[in-house]
Amino acid sequence: xxxxxxxxxxxxxxxxxxxxxxxxxxxxxxxxxxxxxxxxxxxxxxxxxxxxxxxxxxxxxxxxxxxxxxxxxxxxxxxxxxxxxxxxxxxxxxxxxxxxxxxxx
Amino acid sequence: xxxxxxxxxxxxxxxxxxxxxxxxxxxxxxxxxxxxxxxxxxxxxxxxxxxxxxxxxxxxxxxxxxxxxxxxxxxxxxxxxxxxxxxxxxxxxxxxxxxxxxxxxxxxxxxxxxxxxxxxxxxxxxxxxxxxxxxxxxxxxxxxxxxxxxxxxxxxxxxxxxxxxxxxxxxxxxxxxxxxxxxxxxxxxxxxxxxxxxxxxxxxxxxxxxxxxxxxxxxxxxxxxxxxxxxxxxxxxxxxxxxxxxxxxxxxxxxxxxxxxxxxxxxxxxxxxxxxxxxxxxx
Numbered sequence: 001x002x003x004x005x006x007x008x009x010x011x012x013x014x015x016x017x018x019x020x021x022x023x024x025x026x027x028x029x030x031x032x033x034x035x036x037x038x039x040x041x042x043x044x045x046x047x048x049x050x051x052x053x054x055x056x057x058x059x060x061x062x063x064x065x066x067x068x069x070x071x072x073x074x075x076x077x078x079x080x081x082x083x084x085x086x087x088x089x090x091x092x093x094x095x096x097x098x099x100x101x102x103x104x105x
Numbered sequence: 106x107x108x109x110x111x112x113x114x115x116x117x118x119x120x121x122x123x124x125x126x127x128x129x130x131x132x133x134x135x136x137x138x139x140x141x142x143x144x145x146x147x148x149x150x151x152x153x154x155x156x157x158x159x160x161x162x163x164x165x166x167x168x169x170x171x172x173x174x175x176x177x178x179x180x181x182x183x184x185x186x187x188x189x190x191x192x193x194x195x196x197x198x199x200x201x202x203x204x205x206x207x208x209x210x211x212x213x214x215x216x217x218x219x220x221x222x223x224x225x226x227x228x229x230x231x232x233x234x235x236x237x238x239x240x241x242x243x244x245x246x247x248x249x250x251x252x253x254x255x256x257x258x259x260x261x262x263x264x265x266x267x268x269x270x271x272x273x274x275x276x277x278x279x280x281x282x283x284x285x286x287x288x289x290x291x292x293x294x295x296x297x298x299x300x301x302x303x304x305x306x307x308x309x310x311x312x313x314x315x316x317x318x319x320x321x322x323x324x325x326x327x328x329x330x331x332x333x334x335x336x337x338x339x340x341x342x343x344x345x346x347x348x349x350x351x352x353x354x355x356x357x358x359x360x361x362x363x364x365x366x367x368x369x370x371x372x373x374x375x376x377x378x379x380x381x382x383x384x385x386x387x388x
Contacts, residue, residue, distance in 0.1 A: 046311075065309075077169065094239050
């Protein structure tokens with residue numbers, strides 16, 4: 001028990017592995033495409049968010065503890081996780097009806 | 106109009122709480138109104154600049170320019186708050202002991218005001234740049250004219266200013282004897298919260314390790330998107346799901362600030378004895 005706790009603590013301290021391939025997310029006409037993204041558990045994820053609309057968006061998620069402005073016409077990286085299995089919703093803070101979810105398996 | 110009202114209110118609310126706290130912390134210091142107003146104005150101007158160059162900033166440093174910029178201005182604010190709380194710790198004692206220190210106090214107070222004006226500017230810059238980006242986008246999309254947008258924004262701004270005034274009034278209702286103890290404590294927590302946010306932002310840019318993405322989850326008690334949650338987020342750095350590095354930065358800053366204030370608050374005889382020893386070791 002104690003050893004596994006220690007191991008867990010150490011694994012937290014060590015830099016977790018980054019998933020091999022970045023994931024892609026596009027914002028167009030105030031919709032996330034795709035609105036549902038799958039990602040592996042236990043690795044750090046690089047999500048490239050591209051905004052094809054004419055106005056800035058803000059990728060935000062309380063579940064993932066992230067917020068990042070995505071200016072119009074730009075693609076920016078957002079680093080996420082590593083996460084346990086589960087669903088992690090996100091939205092555009094500037095258009096709260098624009099919603100998506102990251103599904104970690 | 107409602108969208109503009111809500112977003113302006115939400116962003117200005119957070120900056121407004123910081124302004125309210127800083128007004129209370131400088132209660133009685135001459136000319137503080139001018140400094141705070143200067144901070145708001147500078148922050149507002151900076152926010153429009155940041156919004157105008159958002160694409161450049163976002164594209165810088167391989168896409169993490171925004172995070173580095175945010176962390177940098179937060180760290181400046183933390184340094185300013187640290188400087189202020191050390192100064193307050195030293196000065197409160199002096200002022201109580203000798204009235205002659207008051208003259209110096211006013212001078213020092215002005216310098217401390219500069220530090221706090223920087224904090225106000227940083228708070229306004231952070232929240233204001235989002236408001237500017239959002240309103241600019243609305244203006245560009247041109248579904249509605251500028252009138253509802255500006256009306257909504259104006260009402261949002263007024264409501265947020267009202268909240269800021271309420272916080273200020275609430276704080277200065279505390280008897281003067283205890284007011285600065287409370288504001289010093291809140292300023293230390295504000296600094297710790299900002300340091301925590303800076304660390305979290307750098308972790309989200311993959312510059313710092315996150316040391317665990319969710320150290321704990323208290324969203325069932327107090328959600329980040331509730332009004333109380335976001336008020337506490339702005340004032341004391343509350344986060345329902347903090348990362349490890351965020352908690353570490355928070356705790357470190359708090360401990361360092363408390364130690365600095367303790368050291369600064371030591372009665373000056375102790376320090377002058379040390380100084381005498383240094384000058385005449387054979388006494």
